[in-house]
Amino acid sequence: MLLNLIRYINLRQILSKPLRSFLLIAGITIGVGLFSSILLINKATLSAFKENVMNISGQADLMISAGKTGFSEEKIRIIEEISGIKNIVPLVEENTRLLIGNKSESLVILGVDLLRESAVRTYKVSNQEIMEDPLVFLNQPNSIIFSTILAQRLGLSLDSRVKIQTARGVKELVVRGLIEPEGAAKAYNGSIAIMDIDGARMLFAREDNIDRADIVLREKNSLEEIQQKLIGVLGPAYQVQAPQSINTDRLISVYQTILLLFGSLAFIIGLLLVANTTHIATVERRKEIGILRSIGATEKNILFIFLSESFLIGLVGSTLGSFLGFILAKSLVGQVTEALSAQSLMNVPVAVITYRPSDFLLAVFVGTIVSSAAALWPSYSASRLQPIEAVKNQVNMRSSKMAQHMSALMRSILSCFSFLRRSIVGRLAIDNIQRNFGRSIANIFALQLSLSLVITIAIINVSFQNSIFNWLDKILRADIVVSSAGALFSVQARPIHEELKLDLAAIPEVKENLASAPTAMRFLHFKYSDRTVAIKAFDDPGVESKYKMFDLPESEAVRIGERLFQSTERQVVVSNNFLSRFQKKIGESITLETPGGPLELSILASVKDFASNEGVLYLPRDLYKKYWNDHLVSAFYLKLKDSSQAIATRQLIDQKLGEAFHLQVVLNSEVKKGFKEGINNSFKYTKAIELAALICAALSMMNMMFISILERTREIGLMRAIGQTKMQTFSVFIYEAAIQGFLGVFFAIVTGFLCSFLWVNYLMSEILGWNIDFYFPIEIIPITFAIGILISVISTLVPAFQATQLSVRDGLSYE
C-alpha cells in the first residue's frame, strides 16, 4: 500500500507542478553541479601534480632537494660514499618562456646529465639516439631536445632554432634531438624540453648548483634506512623523499580548500531551496495529509511520502548536476589552474578532467542524500500534524519565541516601507509579506546568503588591494623597476644574472639620470621550520635611499638599514606575520638551514610586508649569495635624479637591453597597476561561484513566487472580481519581490560586513597569515541593492505574469 501511495502521490505531485519541479531540480542541479565540478577540478589538479612528479622522477627511489636555489653538485660526492646507493643522477628544472615572434609560452626545461640519465629516466626516441650527435650536443650550450608533440605544434624539426628567455638574456638554441612524449617528456602536458645539465646551468646562471639528485638504490627494501642516513649526512636544509610520498604544496591545498568552501555555499543555497519548497508543499497539502491520516496512514508513512518525494527530486537533480559538474569542470579547469599558479607561485600543470563512474555515483549519492536530509525537518513537521487539524486546514501557529521575535523584527522593518501603504498595490504587497512570514524569510535568507558571499569576497578583494597598494606606496620609491618579462605580482618573472646591473649602469644616458646605482633584489621562497617563507635579499641601496624599502618611520628605517647592511653582525629584518607565525621577538635569534650550512641571524626589526603569508625575511644580498651560492636577481630598482625623466629612461633601457634580455622595464605606477590586476586575477575563479549562488537564489525566489500564486489563487480571483486590474495584480508581486530583494540586500550587507570583518581581521591572519587592513568600499551598497532588487524582480516576472493570466472564475472556484 505504501509503495502505491508513494508512486501515486509522489509522481502525481511532481508531474502536476511541472514548473515548480523544474525549478527545484534546476536548483539542485546547479548546486550539485558546482560542488562536484570543484571536487573534480581539485582531484584532477592534485593527480596531475602527482603524475608530473612521478613522470619526472622516473625510476628514482629517493629524491634529494634543498629549496628553490638547489644545492652544490659537490654534495653528490658525499652521497656517493653511502653504501646501498646504485646511481645518483642530478637534475636542474627551470621554468622559462619560449619566444615565438611577439608571443611567448611557458616551457619547463629539464637540465639532465645525459651521460648518467639512463639510470633513472629513459626517453623514447624515434631515431634510436636521443641526441643526433652527442659530441656536438654536449659541448654546445645551445643544444636542446624537444618532445615530438611540442615540436609538431611549433613546426620544429632537427636543427631548427628557437629563442628562450634565460638568466643571461634571450638565447637562441638549436634543436638537436626529438623524443616521444613519454615518461618525463609528457610532464607539464608536453610543454617540456631537455638540455644537458651543464648547458642549462650556464644559461640559467645556476653556478654548480643542481635542483635535485635522484637516487636509485641497490636494494629497494633499504629505502628507509638509506633515507635516514642521507638526512643525517646532509642536514636539515635538505629534503630526502620518495617520489610517491611527495605531497602537493600546502599552498595549493589551502586555495583548494577555499574553493571548496565557496562551492559548498552554492550547494547550501540549493539545499535551502529544497527545504523551503518541501515546507511550502507540506503547508499546501495539509488537507491531503489529513485525509491520508484519517484513512490509516501513520506518521512514518507521511514522513516517508515527503522524504521520498524529495529523494526523487534530489535523484534527478543530482544526476543532472553530476553531468553539469563534469561540463563545468572541463570549462573552468584552465582558469582555476591559472589562478592557482598565480597564487601558489608554482607551475601548476593544467589537469585533464577525468569522469569515472565513481565520480558520477558519488555526486548522485551525496546530492540525493543531502537533498533528502534538507527535506527532513519540514517532512517531520508534516508527519506530526493531527488528522483533524490537517483536514480543517488549520495552521497551528505554535511559533517559537525566536520566530515570534523574528516576526516582530520583520514587522518593524516593514514599517520602514509604510510609505508604500499609500497605494493599494503597496499595501497589498506588504500585507502579503507579513502574512507569509516563513516563505518571505526563506526568500530573503536565500538572497542574503548569496549576496553576502558576493559582498564578503568583494570586501576581501578590496581590502587586499588597498592594503597592498598603500604599502607599495610607502616602500616602492624606485622610479623604474627592471625584471625579465613575466608577472611581477606573482614573482613569475624569471630571475636574471646579476651582471645585468653593470649593463644597466653602463648605458651613459641612464647613468646620468640615476640618483644611485641600481639596487638588485633577489626574491625566493625558502623552507623555514616546515613552512615556506619568502626571502628578499637586497643590495645596500645606501643611506641616501633612506632605506624606504622598510615600512617604518624614516629615522627608524635609516637606523635599521644601516645596521642591517653595514654592521658585521649577522642580522635579519622580518615581517610582522613572521613574528606572529613563529612566536619570535625582536632580538631573538633564528637559524636558517641554507644549502651552504646553518646561518644564525639575530632579528633586528619587524616590518609590514605582504610578499608571503608565512613571513618575509630581509637579508643583505652579499650574505645571501654566500650561503645560497645564487647570483640571480629577481628585479633591479632604479631611482632617478629627476622622476619626470622616467619615461625617457625607460625607453632607453628598452632600446638597449629590452630585446636582448626579454626585459620588462616598468614605471612605478605600472608596478602598482600590475599588482592590482594580479589581485583581481587571484579572485577570478570565485566569479563563477558567486554567479551560481545568485542563480540559485533567483531560482529559489521564482519557486517561492509560483508557490505564492498557487496559495493565493482564490485571493487573486477575489481581488480581480472586485475590480483589481491585471496591471495591479502584476505590480503586487513585483512590489513584493522588490521589498524582499531590498531586505535580502540589507541583511546581506550586514552579514557580508561582519563576515568579511571577521575574515580580514582574524581568520586571514590566524589561518592564512595575511595581516591586511579592513576596507569597506562604500560603493558596494548601491551596487548590491541594484543587483539584489533586480534579481528579485526579474525572477518574479514570469510568476507575476502567470498570475495576471488567471481568470476570475478559475480563481474563485479554486480549492
Place this chain on the structure above:
Amino acid sequence: MNKLICILIFSSQIAEAALPILEAKGVMAKNEQARQLSDVKADTKLTNIDKGGSENVKKFTWWRKLAPNKVNFNTLTRFQSPAEIRDEAVLFLEKENGKSEVLLYLPAFKKTRRVENQAQSQSFMGSQFSYSDISTPDLNSFDYKLLPESTCHDGGVCYVVESTPKTVEVKERFGYSKQIQQIRSDNFMVSQVEYFNLEGQKLKKLMAYENKEVDSQNSKWMAHRLEVENFLNSKKTKIEFSNVKVNQGISDALFAPQNISRK
C-alpha cells in the same frame, strides 16, 4: 671501438688448412694475448653514414697504452674536427672487473664528465659503436662456445666463437645478449663480429679490413679500417687509422684524469 681496434691490431701466422684443436675460451685468451701492444698512437678518421648515405666526418688523435696489469688498456681520444667538438676528449680507463671508467672532457664548459656504467652500453658519441664495444672484455665474465669454423670474410680460416654474458649485470653493462666472433686462425685477430641485442635480434655486424703488421719484432698486427653496420637503423660507421706509431713510450701521465684537459 678500442677493443675491436686492439683485437685487430695484432695477428700471428696464417693458419694452415687444418686448425689446431682449441677450446673456445682458449681462442679468446689467445685473442687477448695478441693485442697486448705496449702503446700506440694514430691519427683517426671516424665517418658516420646515415640511412640516406650522407656522411659526417670527425677526426681525432688516438693514444692507447697497456695498463700495468698487462691485460687492460687506457685510451685517450682527442678530437680535432669539426670545430664544434675541437679539443673534446674521451678518456677510457679499463678496470680488471670489466667495468670501465669513462671520462669526457667538454672544452666549452672546461669540465670533465663521467659516463655512467648504464650509458656505456649505449652509442659511443653518436657512432654505431658502443662504449662496451671498445673496451677489453673480462674473459671470466662470459661463457664461450666454439661453433663450426668458417672462411673469414677477407680470406683464410676463422674460428667462430659465441660469447654470452654470465650474469644479468654483465649483460646490462655489455648491452648485448650474445656476440658471434670470427677469429682468424693465423693471428687470432677478429675478422668479423655479429652483435645480438637484449631481445636476441641481430643488431649489427663489424668487419675488419687492411690488417697490417705494426710491430714486426713481436709479430703484432693492426686492422687499419673497421666498418660496422647497424641493421635496425641502417646506419654505418667507418674508422680509418693513419700515421700509426707503436711502442713510442707514451707517458702514463697522458692518461691521468686531471690531465684530460691538456692539449
